[in-house]
Amino acid sequence: MVNAAGYAIHGYDPVSYFVQGEPKKGLRTHQYKWHGATWLFGSKENKNLFMKSPEKYAPQYGGWCAFGAADGYAAEPDPLTSWTIYKDKLYLNYNQSVLQQWGKDIPTFLEKAKTSWPQLSSELEAGTAKVYWK
Structure with missing residues (x-):
């Protein structure tokens, strides 16, 4: 699901649910295109984790x-x-x-x-x- 701005999960960092235990807004400085959407991340580390295994972190x-x-x-x-x-x-x-x-x-x-x-x-x-x- 992509919002009107083209961001997956309304711009929340998908990795944050797993690593921080709660949703955190991502930053445009840490973005990655995958499956027709722009994914935002709160840190370079979270972005790297997602890039290595997007299926692990992306919502079902x-x-x-x-x-x-x-x-x-x-x-x-x-x-x-x-x-x-x-x-x-x-x-x-x-x-x-x-x-x-x-x-x-x-x-x-x-x-x-x-x-x-x-x-x-x-x-x-x-x-x-x-x-x-x-």
């Missing part, structure tokens, strides 16, 4: 709401307050209420997303997906 489901991905629709997440790391993967959600629902049964939602994400991903690429924006 293209940065869209994980709960929505499980149900077959795309929703703009709140990367500041509605996120979780589960089994070393970053998941973003629409808001805290959705995050609470997601947290009640993550394994089941991941199984559902395994089925629905390929179709949703294709629809997003084609511009035909149902998308909920904030």
Whole structure:
């Protein structure tokens, strides 16, 4: 998910969720282009970690709401307050209420997303997906 400025996860540093244990805004002085988006980082070290292993740090489901991905629709997440790391993967959600629902049964939602994400991903690429924006 890319915002209007072209930044992934609204300009938050994806590595910060793992290293600092919370989202931190990235800086334009530490940016990297990957998968059609500009990723911002709070430090050169975080940028280097991402460049070595972007799949490890990038949020799942293209940065869209994980709960929505499980149900077959795309929703703009709140990367500041509605996120979780589960089994070393970053998941973003629409808001805290959705995050609470997601947290009640993550394994089941991941199984559902395994089925629905390929179709949703294709629809997003084609511009035909149902998308909920904030």
